[in-house]
Amino acid sequence: MSLSDAGEAVSSCLFDMAAVDSFSLLLREIGRSCNCYIETLALIGALYTAKTCFTFVNDTYTLIRLHFIPRLVRRADLVKLYGKWAVVTGCTSGIGKSYAKELASRKVNIILISRNKEKLEVLAKEIADTYKVETAIVVADFSKGSEIYPAIKSALAGKEIGILVNNVGLFYTHPDYFTNLTEDKIWELINVNIGAANMMVHMVLPEMVQRKKGAIVNVSSMSCCQPTPLMTAYSASKAYLDHFSRALHYEYAPQGIFVQSLIPFFISTNLTKFSEQLTKKNFLVPSAEEYARHAVTTLGISRRTTGYWLHTIQFLMAQYLPEWLWAWGAYRLNNSLRLEATSQRPH
Numbered sequence: 001m002s003l004s005d006a007g008e009a010v011s012s013c014l015f016d017m018a019a020v021d022s023f024s025l026l027l028r029e030i031g032r033s034c035n036c037y038i039e040t041l042a043l044i045g046a047l048y049t050a051k052t053c054f055t056f057v058n059d060t061y062t063l064i065r066l067h068f069i070p071r072l073v074r075r076a077d078l079v080k081l082y083g084k085w086a087v088v089t090g091c092t093s094g095i096g097k098s099y100a101k102e103l104a105s106r107k108v109n110i111i112l113i114s115r116n117k118e119k120l121e122v123l124a125k126e127i128a129d130t131y132k133v134e135t136a137i138v139v140a141d142f143s144k145g146s147e148i149y150p151a152i153k154s155a156l157a158g159k160e161i162g163i164l165v166n167n168v169g170l171f172y173t174h175p176d177y178f179t180n181l182t183e184d185k186i187w188e189l190i191n192v193n194i195g196a197a198n199m200m201v202h203m204v205l206p207e208m209v210q211r212k213k214g215a216i217v218n219v220s221s222m223s224c225c226q227p228t229p230l231m232t233a234y235s236a237s238k239a240y241l242d243h244f245s246r247a248l249h250y251e252y253a254p255q256g257i258f259v260q261s262l263i264p265f266f267i268s269t270n271l272t273k274f275s276e277q278l279t280k281k282n283f284l285v286p287s288a289e290e291y292a293r294h295a296v297t298t299l300g301i302s303r304r305t306t307g308y309w310l311h312t313i314q315f316l317m318a319q320y321l322p323e324w325l326w327a328w329g330a331y332r333l334n335n336s337l338r339l340e341a342t343s344q345r346p347h
């Protein structure tokens with residue numbers, strides 16, 4: 001090696017060392033000046049983790065408090081808490097029928113309102129014979145709008161209405177595009193899913209307020225949680241009911257009235273019979289009887305609940321989904337239900 005080569009090697013080595021030194025120096029400097037940012041990020045992370053842990057513990061506690069503890073302790077005396085009579089709308093099948101029976105099993109007299117007189121008479125007799133309570137029936141079609149309410153009002157007159165269950169509700173024949181609904185169907189949805197609850201509450205609430213006690217249950221749906229494509233008008237009507245119930249609770253809770261927004265997920269009833277998957281009962285799709293048994297125990301305890309513990313787990317997960325993800329999932333599910341329902345039909 002010549003002398004000049006050796007000199008070059010030494011200077012390149014010195015240069016490398018200086019570069020390494022300055023790099024680590026640079027890192028140290030960056031680290032020092034970023035220290036406060038790193039600490040801030042760590043603090044945000046810790047707060048987020050604490051919030052997530054708190055939410056998880058709180059949700060678990062709510063689940064147990066709502067769905068398990070009431071089933072272990074003595075049944076609440078609904079007559080003493082709210083009054084002698086309950087009104088259940090849309091009650092000859094599904095959730096309404098089972099809910100009415102659950103209330104009757106707790107010695108509440110029942111007023112049944114639906115369209116079909118024969119079915120009403122059979123159910124009224126069955127409830128009276130089985131549970132030894134008084135029953136009354138009112139034949140009314142809520143899709144007719146304002147004309148039916150005077151008759152309902154006179155049928156209810158003189159009875160101490162303690163509980164109103166606004167259960168009546170209709171869905172499309174199957175999930176579908178909004179423009180495929182007929183004008184009549186849209187009016188029916190508005191009159192039955194929205195109009196009926198408003199008018200029934202308007203009818204019974206003043207006397208409840210006078211007595212300073214009463215409970216109103218408005219049956220909404222999981223589709224109220226977020227915008228749900230292919231159920232557009234239905235989900236919007238259920239979101240209306242959910243908001244209506246929550247606002248009504250704030251307005252009337254100070255006067256002793258309990259208002260509950262009941263938010264079921266899928267339940268095996270006539271309403272879901274468009275799908276074979278939803279007709280088969282399973283742990284996520286309970287029967288109306290099982291659902292009502294759970295839901296009634298939440299009366300007076302939770303003002304916004306699914307009413308059924310497995311639905312509550314679904315609800316807790318659903319509420320953290322971003323809207324786009326919910327809408328994407330809902331569209332895929334509803335479209336497959338739509339295709340299932342339409343392919344079953346003869347063309």
Ligand SMILES: NC(=O)c1ccc[n+]([C@@H]2O[C@H](COP(=O)([O-])OP(=O)(O)OC[C@H]3O[C@@H](n4cnc5c(N)ncnc54)[C@H](OP(=O)(O)O)[C@@H]3O)[C@@H](O)[C@H]2O)c1
Pocket residue numbers: 089090091092093094095096113114115116119140141142143167168169170171192219220221222263264265266267268269270271272288
């Ligand atoms: N099933 C589910 O998966 C599910 C999920 C979420 C929310 N919900 C809600 O739960 C409620 C009950 O649903 P469901 O599944 O039990 O329904 P369902 O089995 O179809 O029962 C509907 C009841 O309403 C009555 N009804 C229907 N149209 C009426 C009208 N125009 N006037 C008066 N009564 C009428 C029917 O009796 P008549 O034919 O004798 O009149 C029947 O008793 C609805 O509000 C629904 O939106 C259901």
